[in-house]
Amino acid sequence: MxxxxxxxxxTERxxxxxxxxxxxxCKSCFIRIFEDEVHHTITSSQLFFPGEKVAIGxxxxxxxxVLASVLKTLNERHNYGVELILLSIDEGIKGYRDDSLETVKRNAVQYDMPLKIVGYDELYGWTMDQVVETIGKKGNCTYCGVFRRQALDRGAKMLGIKHVVTGHNADDVAETVLMNLLRGDLPRLSRSTSIVTGSDASEVKRSKPLKYSYEKEIxxxxxxxxxxxxxxxxxxxxxxxxxxxxxxxxxxxxxxPSAILDVVRSGEDMARLVPGAAPSSCACDGKATPNQTPADEDNIGGCGSSNGRTNGGEMAAMEKRLRENEAAEAAGLETEITAEKPKARSQDKPNPTNGQLKTAGTTVPIRLKQKLGTCEKCGYMSSQKLCQACMLLESLNKNRPEITI
Amino acid sequence: MSTATETVPAPTQVEIPKISIDVEFTGGLEMLFSDQRRHTISLPAANKDGKPATIADLIHYLCEHTMKDARKDLFVLQDHLRPGILVLINDADWELEGEEAYEIQAGDNILFVSTLHGG
Structure with missing residues (x-):
């Protein structure tokens, strides 16, 4: 043909x-329109301000x-005036992360950006190889994900940076929407759809400028x-x-193919039904108020290969553990509001006729926004006495065969 | 999962003409093909029905002759290319070229890119 x-x-093929x-x-029109659309997302959601230091995870x-390349291009083309820095996490996985870090080092040269690498070993005293040696392969993604989230924040803090952008794309968001739908976790569904997370209380905000970009196009x-x-x-x-x-x-x-963006939009619409969270979709069709949620809860988990992806079962299990733990310490900083314990969930169904979820006080347990305190141990923000990383570390350190100090 | 791969009828490829093409694997797919990105393939110019070889025939050929890895399902699912793998025919999206029905020409460059790996 x-x-x-x-x-x-x-004119071009x-x-x-x-x-x-x-x-x-054609190739050049595609590259241009891809960049223009990311620019549109950035401006309509007011992601950056001039003079802002931004770390790219x-x-x-x-x-x-692609995120680093596009942001460099757009920053120069549209004079965002942001200072871009590459921030990488070294989980300590031999034969995987050491290779990909070499790529990041080349990127730093190619894009003329400073690079900061933060290692799990220096932050937590454990590499992922050591974690897996201790607990086995099952469930290790939970550790890795919790550690990474904090590691990015801490790395950003070391650099005096208050904004971390990540490469999550439309396919990632659609996946997360589906997973949370399948788990019946509307609060997390809500958080995962917003383009900006991290509140004033937390010191580092997160955003995903590629949220509407198809993986295929990336x-x-x-x-x-x-x-x-x-x-x-x-x-x-x-x-x-x-x-x-x-x-x-x-x-x-x-x-x-449109199904992916449709799932993202459906996720955003469902998110609006969750009390305490009201993200707008692409802000150009409404107010440009980025949704702010506690960062310490958003999008936890994920293995290194997948940029924040997580194994659902493990995460759910850990959360259950964390929730039980927090129930035991009744007082504390926790302000979670649940009308009923989640086990009653199976018989509770949102009324489909009014298209709205019942709010607290009825039979549907909905966790509202949490108030943030700080971890007793490390000072990292946490809604509980110990942050998730410290809880995991506690159990790890108990299992460490011979602590050599 | 366990598609028997040893049941290929012994090819009597004495007089079947071949076409030479370049096939590349990236985005993690090279793992399935001996960690090698570029392969030069001599593909029978016609399939067993005597029709000109298409991308569908190439995919079969790659599974049977080129892929040493046993995890065929990471490349082919239910007899079709696994969703999430992009194909570029001479740098053009295969969706512009008829996908599996595209008739392969000598000297073509066919690139398979996985989108399934992390970023």
Whole structure:
């Protein structure tokens, strides 16, 4: 068949078919429109201010590499006036992270950005290799995810930076929406859809400028711009629940590519039904108030390979443990409001006719926003006496065979 | 999962003409293909029905002859390319070229990119 021409410039041969609208574009028009759309997300959500220092959570993978490249381009093109720094976490996984960190080091040179690497060993006294040696492969993603979240915040603090951007894309958000839907966890669903997380109480805010970008387009952008990225799976990654949600999303995309953004939008709409959280979708069609939620709870978990992805079962189990723990210490800083214990959940269904969830006081348990205190041990913000990382460390240190000090 | 791969009928490829193409694997897929990104493939110009070889035939060929890894399901699911793997035919999205039905030409560059790996 004769090659199709680009729908925009009408001169070059089309090389890309956009999943969101089937538009056929040539290479340079695609690169331009991809960047323009990220710019639109950034400006409509007012993600940056001039003079702001912004750390890019960089893993060396495709998403964060594309994020770094696009932000550098846009910062120069549109004079955001932000100072960009690459921030990488070294989980201490031999044969995986040491290789991807080499990629980040090259990126630092390619994009002319300073690079800061923060290691789990220096922060927690444990590398992930040691954690796995102690607890086995099962459930290690929980540790890694909790540690990483704090590590990014602490790394940012060391640099005097109050804003970390991550490479989460539309497919990631859609996956998370589905997972939280399948777990019946509306509060987390709500948080996972907002483009900005982290409150005034927390010192570091997070945002995801690629939230509306298809994974397919991110990969194509990286390909056509010949970006240098690293792709391998974390050697400990179990891929359980997240993997199923991921396959589901990819299968849906095959049949109807718009499904991914539709799931993201549905997630945003559902989020509005959750008390205490009211994220707007792309802020251009409404008020540009970024949703602010406690950072210490958002999007915990995730293995190194997957930029914040997590194994649902493990995380749910740990949360149950954390919740039990906090129930035992009744007083404290915790202000979680539940009308009933979650076990009664199965018989509670939102009334489908009014399309609204019942709020606290009725039978549906809905966790509202929590007040933040600080961890007794490390001073990191936490809604409980001990932050999640310190709780995990406590149990790890108990199991450490011979503590050599 | 366990598609028997040893049941390929012994090819009597004496006089079947071959076409030479470049096949590349990236985004993590190289793992499945001997950790090698670039492969030069001599593909039978026609499939067993005598029709010109297509991308679908190439995918079968790669599974049977090139992939040493046993995890075929990471590349092919239910006889089709696994969703989440992009194909670029001479740098163009295969969706613009008829996907599996595209008839392969000598000298083509076919790139398989996985989007399934972390970032």
């Amino acid at each position: 004769p090659p199709a021409l680009c729908a925009l410039c009408k 089309a090389l890309i078919k956009r999943p969101k609208n089937y538009q056929k574009l 960089a893993s060396g993978g495709k998403d964060s590499t 990969v194509l952008y990286a390909h056509h711009k010949k970006l240098d990225y690293f792709s391998t799976e974390c050697i400990y990654s179990p891929e359980a629940f997240r993997g199923s949600a991921r396959s589901l999303i990819k299968n849906l995309e095959k049949v109807r």
